[in-house]
Amino acid sequence: MRGFGTTIFAEMSELALSTGAINLGQGFPDTDGPREMLDAALLAISSGRNQYPPGAGVPELRLAIAEHQRRFYGLSVDPDRQVLVTAGATEAIAAVILALCEVGDQVVTFEPYYDCYAATIALAGATRRTSVLRFPDFAVDETSLRGAFSDRTRLVLLNTPHNPTGKVFSRAELELICSLAREHDAWVVSDEVYEHLVFDGAVHIPIATLPDMADRSITISSAGKTFSATGWKVGWLHGPAEAVAAARTVKQFLTYVASGPFQPAVAVALGLGDDMYHGVASTLQAKRDLLCAGLSAAGLEVARPAGTYFVIADAAPLGVSDALDFCRQMPSLCGVVGVPVSVFCDDKDATRTLVRFAFCKADEVLDEAVIRLSALAAHQARPTTTL
C-alpha cells in the first residue's frame, strides 16, 4: 500500500480543524437525519440489541432494502439470498472486489474516482484501467472507455450519481458501459450511495434495472448519505445470490459484522414516506445553488452538479496552477477548505486546477463560506498576488 499514505479527507479535515476554516472538504452533513431513525437507534440500544447482529445483516433491514429496491425501482430482490449488509458502502466495495478479482485481473473505472476504489483494487492485487471524465460536462468518452477494456477485464466499478463530479450518468452512457461489460464478460459493480440526491428532475438509473443487468451487476448503497448518518456505517449490496455469497465470505474476515443497533434504525428510515426522500433532495438542491453562486461570484468556473453532495470548480481563472497547493493555502487565503480533484486521478493534468467543495452543510455555514470565498475575488483583483 505504499503510495496511498493519508487520505485527502483526513489531511483536509485536520487542516480545517487546526485553522478554524470552514470544512467544505470531507463530505459529511452537519445536521441529523430523520427523527424516527434516531429514535429507533435509541430504542435498539436501550432494548439490548447491542451484540453481534447476524452476518448477513438483521432480517428487518435486509427486508427493508429489498422493499426499497422494489418501491423505487421495481426490482425484485430476495432479502435472504441476495442482500448483504456491510460496514458502510466502503466495506461493500472491498468485499465485492476482493471476492471477484484474482491477482492480475483488471478493473475498469472512471476518473476522477472515489479514493477507496484505487486502494481496494490494489488490495485485491488487481490493476485499474481508467477512462477520464473531463471538466466541465464530464461526459463519457466512448473511445477512451473502449480502450480501458481488455481480455483481462473482470469488472467495471461504476459510481452514479458520481463523486466527485456530481454527474448523473445518462441512460445512453449506462447502456454503453453495460454493452462493453457484456462483450468482455465482465461484472458491473455499481456504487449508488447518492441514489436519492439528484436535482432539477434528474433521474437516477440503477444499473440493475437495465436489460439483462440484474444477473451481471452488484448494486451498492449506504444509509450514510440519504439519511445523514455517515458515522453509523450501515451499507449494503445486492445482486445474484452466488456473487452475494462470495462477498459474504470475504466480509466475514473484514469486519465480520458491524453497527448492530443502527441496522434496525436504518430499516425504519428506508420505509419512511416519499416526502422524506423528496425533502432530502430539494433541501440539498437549494444548498447546491447557494454554493455554486458563491463560487462563481468568487471568480471560479463552476460545473453545476446534477446530484451528490459535491460541486467541482476550476480555480484557474484565479491564476491557480496547482489545486493541491491552492487547497493547502485556502485556510489562510479565505478560511475555507476544499479538496483538490487531482488526488482522485491517474491523469493529474486533466484536473490540475480543479477543487471539489461539499455543500451538505447548514445554510448559515454555507452563507458564511460564501462571504469568506469572496476574499478570493479580491486576491484576483490584485495582480501582484500569486496563488
Ligand code: PMP
Ligand atoms: N462511495 C462513494 C462514491 C462515496 O462518496 C462514499 C463516501 N460516502 C462511499 C462510497 C463510502 O460510503 P460509506 O461511508 O457508507 O462507507
Ligand code: GLN
Ligand atoms: N465520502 C466522503 C467524501 O467523499 C468522505 C469519506 C471519507 O472520509 N473517507 O468526502
